[in-house]
Amino acid sequence: MSGSTLYDKIWDAHVVAERDDGMTLLYIDRHLLHEVTSPQAFDGLRAAARPPWRLGANLATPDHNVPTSPAERAAGVAGIADATSRLQVQTLDANCEDFGIEEFAINDPRQGIVHVVGPEQGATLPGMTIVCGDSHTSTHGAFAALAQGIGTSEVEHVLATQCLALRKSRNMRIFLDGALPAGVFSKDLALAVIGAVGTAGGTGHVIEFAGEAIRALSMEGRMTVCNLAVEAGARAGLVAVDDVTLNYVSGRPLAPSGAAWDAAQASWRGLRSDADAVFDKEARLDADSIAPQVTWGTSPEMVADIGATVPNPDDADGAVRANAVAAALQYMDLKAGQRLAGTPIDKVFIGSCTNARIEDLRVAAAIARGGRARAKTLVVPGSGLVKRQAEAEGLHEIFLAAGFEWREPGCSMCLGMNDDRLQAGERCASTSNRNFEGRQGHGGRTHLVSPATAAASALAGCLADPREQL
Amino acid sequence: MEAFVTHRGLAAPLDRANVDTDQIIPKQFLKAIGRTGFGDNLFDAWRYLDEGAIGKTPNERELNPNFVLNAPRYQGASVLLARDNFGCGSSREHAVWALMEHGFRCVVAPSFADIFLTNSFNNGLLPITLPGDMVDDLFARVAAGELWLTVDLRAQSIQADSGETWAFSIDGQLRQRLLRGLDDIGLTLAHADAIRAFERRRRAEAPWVFAT
Numbered sequence: 069m070s071g072s073t074l075y076d077k078i079w080d081a082h083v084v085a086e087r088d089d090g091m092t093l094l095y096i097d098r099h100l101l102h103e104v105t106s107p108q109a110f111d112g113l114r115a116a117a118r119p120p121w122r123l124g125a126n127l128a129t130p131d132h133n134v135p136t137s138p139a140e141r142a143a144g145v146a147g148i149a150d151a152t153s154r155l156q157v158q159t160l161d162a163n164c165e166d167f168g169i170e171e172f173a174i175n176d177p178r179q180g181i182v183h184v185v186g187p188e189q190g191a192t193l194p195g196m197t198i199v200c201g202d203s204h205t206s207t208h209g210a211f212a213a214l215a216q217g218i219g220t221s222e223v224e225h226v227l228a229t230q231c232l233a234l235r236k237s238r239n240m241r242i243f244l245d246g247a248l249p250a251g252v253f254s255k256d257l258a259l260a261v262i263g264a265v266g267t268a269g270g271t272g273h274v275i276e277f278a279g280e281a282i283r284a285l286s287m288e289g290r291m292t293v294c295n296l297a298v299e300a301g302a303r304a305g306l307v308a309v310d311d312v313t314l315n316y317v318s319g320r321p322l323a324p325s326g327a328a329w330d331a332a333q334a335s336w337r338g339l340r341s342d343a344d345a346v347f348d349k350e351a352r353l354d355a356d357s358i359a360p361q362v363t364w365g366t367s368p369e370m371v372a373d374i375g376a377t378v379p380n381p382d383d384a385d386g387a388v389r390a391n392a393v394a395a396a397l398q399y400m401d402l403k404a405g406q407r408l409a410g411t412p413i414d415k416v417f418i419g420s421c422t423n424a425r426i427e428d429l430r431v432a433a434a435i436a437r438g439g440r441a442r443a444k445t446l447v448v449p450g451s452g453l454v455k456r457q458a459e460a461e462g463l464h465e466i467f468l469a470a471g472f473e474w475r476e477p478g479c480s481m482c483l484g485m486n487d488d489r490l491q492a493g494e495r496c497a498s499t500s501n502r503n504f505e506g507r508q509g510h511g512g513r514t515h516l517v518s519p520a521t522a523a524a525s526a527l528a529g530c531l532a533d534p535r536e537q538l
Numbered sequence: 539m540e541a542f543v544t545h546r547g548l549a550a551p552l553d554r555a556n557v558d559t560d561q562i563i564p565k566q567f568l569k570a571i572g573r574t575g576f577g578d579n580l581f582d583a584w585r586y587l588d589e590g591a592i593g594k595t596p597n598e599r600e601l602n603p604n605f606v607l608n609a610p611r612y613q614g615a616s617v618l619l620a621r622d623n624f625g626c627g628s629s630r631e632h633a634v635w636a637l638m639e640h641g642f643r644c645v646v647a648p649s650f651a652d653i654f655l656t657n658s659f660n661n662g663l664l665p666i667t668l669p670g671d672m673v674d675d676l677f678a679r680v681a682a683g684e685l686w687l688t689v690d691l692r693a694q695s696i697q698a699d700s701g702e703t704w705a706f707s708i709d710g711q712l713r714q715r716l717l718r719g720l721d722d723i724g725l726t727l728a729h730a731d732a733i734r735a736f737e738r739r740r741r742a743e744a745p746w747v748f749a750t
């Protein structure tokens with residue numbers, strides 16, 4: 069018999085029962101909540117008079133709707149100008165209070181984007197099953213945790229039963245060989261993977277990222293890669309445990325310590341695929357040949373090297389694809405054959421659960437240092453703790469000196485549920501994860517890039533290759 | 539959950555691949571804290587020419603005459619024909635709520651995004667996966683004239699009024715749940731003892747999981 073994959077191992081360790089309807093009940097170790105996808109789930113619990121199964125499994129923080137301007141934040145929840153946003157954040161506060169769920173509320177220094185907060189607190193630990201009503205829960209897979217996004221009915225299901233009724237996905241592995249060149253980052257690697265396998269390439273699968281280039285990444289870099297696994301269609305991404313993982317986890321507030329740490333570490337070391345494990349699907353990419361990436365269309369798979377030109381719909385494979393390319397170019401106001409680098413931009417967004425960790429801000433600051441923004445640029449740290457760390461390192465001063473705006477933590481312009489959004493027709497270089505039509509604001513045009521490319525583009529006022537500024 | 543047994547409805551085409559949940563229900567409408575009120579904003583950026591806002595009713599909006607679902611012939615449609623990877627992107631269940639509130643009971647496509655599929659089953663919206671050539675055939679028929687389809691979940695078939703049928707398959711147990719409209723949480727709570735037993739075991743093996 070062949071060995072087990074990392075996914076098989078975590079799955080097997082969490083099977084509670086097979087339900088009569090053929091679904092597997094998988095035990096959920098950690099449940100993260102935010103204000104947008106939870107209110108209807110709490111209502112459901114109340115209506116059925118069901119208590120949460122295990123309170124301690126849950127951790128909540130508002131992120132999608134919170135304003136990021138220091139002035140608006142100063143007054144806390146009451147200061148949220150948009151009444152519907154305010155109500156949603158208040159509803160989360162009230163639900164957490166009613167049910168006794170721990171919440172990092174709006175101006176708690178630990179508040180932030182839920183996928184930044186979990187790892188930072190050690191709420192995300194190797195070998196765990198983790199869910200959240202948000203598709204980018206895949207981020208936590210960087211810790212060899214089986215982490216996936218769920219819908220609101222499932223949020224209620226997990227609250228009430230601590231289980232999720234699932235069918236097992238298939239196993240996929242993507243090898244990233246070699247080493248990333250200077251000026252090329254984990255975001256570029258992830259976008260290149262999506263470009264290669266497509267946005268449906270991982271559908272029905274859990275993707276394990278392996279190979280030299282992955283091992284060489286920091287935890288921040290691995291989180292960026294797993295964050296984008298969902299944009300490749302997979303429900304979850306995974307990276308095996310190694311010293312990098314353990315060093316990151318060690319000492320986090322919710323991580324085990326002392327004798328418990330020794331036991332945990334011994335158990336976590338086994339969180340890797342067996343050498344003879346068989347995968348249903350495999351792909352391989354060479355990291356050495358990856359250049360800074362920039363999306364040109366309205367789906368993350370519509371991506372190219374920063375030095376490339378915009379593709380021609382006539383060259384697309386089949387009519388459906390050609391139509392999609394043509395529609396994307398029209399929406400993005402780009403012409404086939406036009407060079408991507410040099411395309412003027414109106415705004416730059418450095419933030420989101422993809423790229424708002426301390427390492428991302430350090431890279432952006434290294435490029436911003438001494439320069440001057442030629443486009444309105446927002447830097448939004450992923451959490452209050454990231455913000456503090458950045459300020460301790462003086463990064464905010466570099467940003468401010470370069471004319472970038474330094475904001476309070478939240479999702480911000482990743483999806484524009486608060487005031488940070490694009491106006492119709494505006495073009496943005498963004499470190500977020502989705503370039504869908506209207507994602508950053510009605511009629512807004514998004515180019516997904518790495519923090520380095522975003523900072524370089526901010527200084528240039530147009531899409532720019534960061535390697536020229538390093 | 540709403541049960542699904544049979545449904546006869548008018549088909550409408552949405553000829554785009556990778557329709558994402560941001561398109562199905564844009565984020566500015568996710569601020570509601572209830573499960574209703576999303577139908578008017580289904581496909582908002584495509585359906586209307588002006589920008590929507592919570593509380594703005596359809597009569598105050600400017601319809602986009604070029605959006606296919608606004609065509610008079612598709613009014614009242616309840617079976618949506620779609621392309622590959624329908625429902626990709628965000629996990630928002632609001633997308634399913636919006637489709638259902640607008641009147642859709644069934645979406646037919648060559649493939650669906652995973653989370654969207656689960657959300658659909660959890661609400662009684664039937665996602666039917668058919669091979670690409672069959673979906674092409676349905677698109678051709680809907681373009682040729684009014685297409686009424688009868689979806690029979692028990693028989694796992696779609697039948698046009700003209701008599702043609704297309705067979706589909708939904709996993710047996712999932713089908714039973716939909717047919718009977720069973721409460722998913724109730725099904726799981728029937729295993730409460732097994733969950734408790736599992737927790738005791740896991741607590742012994744991985745106590746750090748239970749430290750909070």
Ligand code: SF4
Pocket residue numbers: 131132181182183202204420421422478479482483500501
């Ligand atoms: S930062 Fe963006 S992608 Fe991440 S959780 Fe927030 S809205 Fe979702």
